[in-house]
Amino acid sequence: MPAKRFHLMIFMALAVVTAFGACRRERSFTATTKDGVRVVHNLRPASSEAATRLQFVRQIGRLEAEAKEEMFAFPIHAARDGAGNLYVLDSKDNCIKKFDPDGRFLLQFGRHGQGPGEFQYPLMLGIAGENRLLVHGMDSAVQIFDFEGRFVERFQLGEYEGLFLKGMDSGKVVGYAMKPGGKNAPENKILKVYDLQGKALYHFGEPLLLGKAMDSWNANFLSLAVDAADHIYAAFTYQNRIEKYAPDGRLLMTIDRSLPFPVEHKTVMETMEIRGQARQVERLRSTLVSRGIGVDARGRLWVLTATRQLPETITRDTYVPQEHSAFEVYEPDGVLRGRVPLPEILKSFDNFFLSGDSVFFLDPYGQCCVFEFRIVD
Numbered sequence: 596m597p598a599k600r601f602h603l604m605i606f607m608a609l610a611v612v613t614a615f616g617a618c619r620r621e622r623s624f625t626a627t628t629k630d631g632v633r634v635v636h637n638l639r640p641a642s643s644e645a646a647t648r649l650q651f652v653r654q655i656g657r658l659e660a661e662a663k664e665e666m667f668a669f670p671i672h673a674a675r676d677g678a679g680n681l682y683v684l685d686s687k688d689n690c691i692k693k694f695d696p697d698g699r700f701l702l703q704f705g706r707h708g709q710g711p712g713e714f715q716y717p718l719m720l721g722i723a724g725e726n727r728l729l730v731h732g733m734d735s736a737v738q739i740f741d742f743e744g745r746f747v748e749r750f751q752l753g754e755y756e757g758l759f760l761k762g763m764d765s766g767k768v769v770g771y772a773m774k775p776g777g778k779n780a781p782e783n784k785i786l787k788v789y790d791l792q793g794k795a796l797y798h799f800g801e802p803l804l805l806g807k808a809m810d811s812w813n814a815n816f817l818s819l820a821v822d823a824a825d826h827i828y829a830a831f832t833y834q835n836r837i838e839k840y841a842p843d844g845r846l847l848m849t850i851d852r853s854l855p856f857p858v859e860h861k862t863v864m865e866t867m868e869i870r871g872q873a874r875q876v877e878r879l880r881s882t883l884v885s886r887g888i889g890v891d892a893r894g895r896l897w898v899l900t901a902t903r904q905l906p907e908t909i910t911r912d913t914y915v916p917q918e919h920s921a922f923e924v925y926e927p928d929g930v931l932r933g934r935v936p937l938p939e940i941l942k943s944f945d946n947f948f949l950s951g952d953s954v955f956f957l958d959p960y961g962q963c964c965v966f967e968f969r970i971v972d
Contacts, residue, residue: 624930635929637852646924646933649954649968651940655681655698658963664692664700667963672719674728674762675950676742682720682728683957683965689714691730691744698967704744705730712738712746723762723791731760737768739791750793755812757789761819761827765842766791769819769827772798775812779804785815786829788844799844803834805860810879814860818887820949822894830888830898833881834858837888837898837925850929856904858882886920889949891970895932896925897949911960916941938968 624637640646656667669687676682679696689707694700705714716733723729727747728740735756739747757770772787772795785800805811816832825842835858837850860881866873886899900923905914922935943961947954956966 626929632846633848633929635848635850637850637925637929637931639853640923640931640933642933644933645935646922647935647970647972649935649938650971651938652953652967652969653698654962655694655965655967656683656692656963662700664703667692667959669959670957670963670965671717671945671959673948673955673957673965674720674722675948675953675955676722676728677725680742681955681965682722684717684720684730686714686717686959689717691720691728691740693742693744702744704740711749712740714738718758719760721760721762721768723768724764724766727762727766727791729760729762729768729791731757731770737793748791750791752789752793756787759817759819761821763788763821763825763842764823765825767796767825767842769821771817771819773802773812773815775809777808779806779808779811783808783811785817786819786827786840786844788827788842797844799840799846800829800838801846803831803836805879806862810860810862813879814881818885820888820890820896822890828888828890828896830885832885833860833883835884837885837896837929839929848929850925852900852923852931854884854900855902856882858884887947889947889954891949892951894927896927897935897954898923898925899947911943914943916944938966941966 623639623641624635626635656665660666667685670683671686672684674682681694683692690703690705692703717730718733719731721729726741730738735752735754738749741747756772760768760770762768767788767790769788773783773785777783784798785802787795788797789795802811802815805814814833817829820828827840829838835851835854839848841847862877863880864875865878883901883905889897899920901920903919917937924932926932941956944956944958947956952970954968958964
């Protein structure tokens with residue numbers, strides 16, 4: 596066989612192998628565009644190996660400590676500013692504690708009460724713009740502070756509005772806005788973007804509708820994240836659904852993935868004690884899919900996803916995070932790159948958030964602390 600023909604055959608064979616490998620890689624997902632929205636169906640992770648790993652950095656705060664400023668009673672939420680300072684909301688002590696990038700205590704502000712700068716059942720906090728810290732309470736009020744803990748102003752949202760609040764770099768805030776007592780219809784949208792006077796600027800997000808408005812309200816619970824360009828990301832707690840929105844609420848991308856269990860929403864009857872009497876109460880029971888979402892410095896999405904269906908008999912004492920959930924890491928185009936296991940040091944935690952290349956876990960139940968990890972590729 597002439598050498599030239601032989602080399603041509605080898606080249607063609609390599610091209611076929613390369614194309615075959617590319618097809619195999621592509622079959623880990625399908626992607627289409629419909630009405631300007633990218634739709635990504637992930638069949639499996641692009642890689643079976645861990646997408647990256649989490650390296651322990653430090654523990655901030657604890658249940659028992661010699662210094663009072665290092666103690667937390669119930670650290671429920673946290674945020675980090677552009678300088679790397681960490682703000683931790685302690686809902687039981689009705690205060691916020693500020694720590695520098697190395698975890699050293701800087702200051703504390705807030706107390707129990709109903710006046711300016713005082714809290715009653717604070718739930719979550721966020722950072723908006725260059726120097727505004729927002730605190731959302733159970734009464735749907737949002738208080739605004741500067742980074743030195745000085746009260747700035749307060750605005751009131753509608754009943755149940757502002758849950759899962761996230762601040763935006765543009766000085767706005769996004770939160771859950773679906774009304775449990777509203778119409779069980781598509782116009783009962785999921786999210787709103789507000790300015791810092793509480794004015795609703797955009798109302799968006801198509802809801803999953805069940806038989807009753809209250810059931811739909813619960814079924815559309817979600818977690819939120821915002822990137823440096825103010826794109827909004829939502830991971831639905833009880834749906835196989837991840838979405839990306841423009842800052843004005845336009846849907847840009849929707850993502851789903853193959854799960855090892857079916858996603859169900861069913862109504863069950865449970866016995867509850869009401870005014871000293873045992874009564875049968877109707878309750879919606881939905882399959883847990885995800886517990887949070889974040890965006891790292893590379894624009895990748897981190898979604899804490901259930902790896903198995905939770906048994907009905909599980910309790911906080913018997914729940915082992917590493918056995919029931921793991922991070923899924925998605926590329927900016929919505930392709931599931933791989934999974935990352937939870938660090939073994941986490942015995943319990945309530946929520947997490949990402950800031951740059953750091954992941955922070957809040958544990959209000961066990962160690963009463965914040966764990967910081969670094970993303971290592």
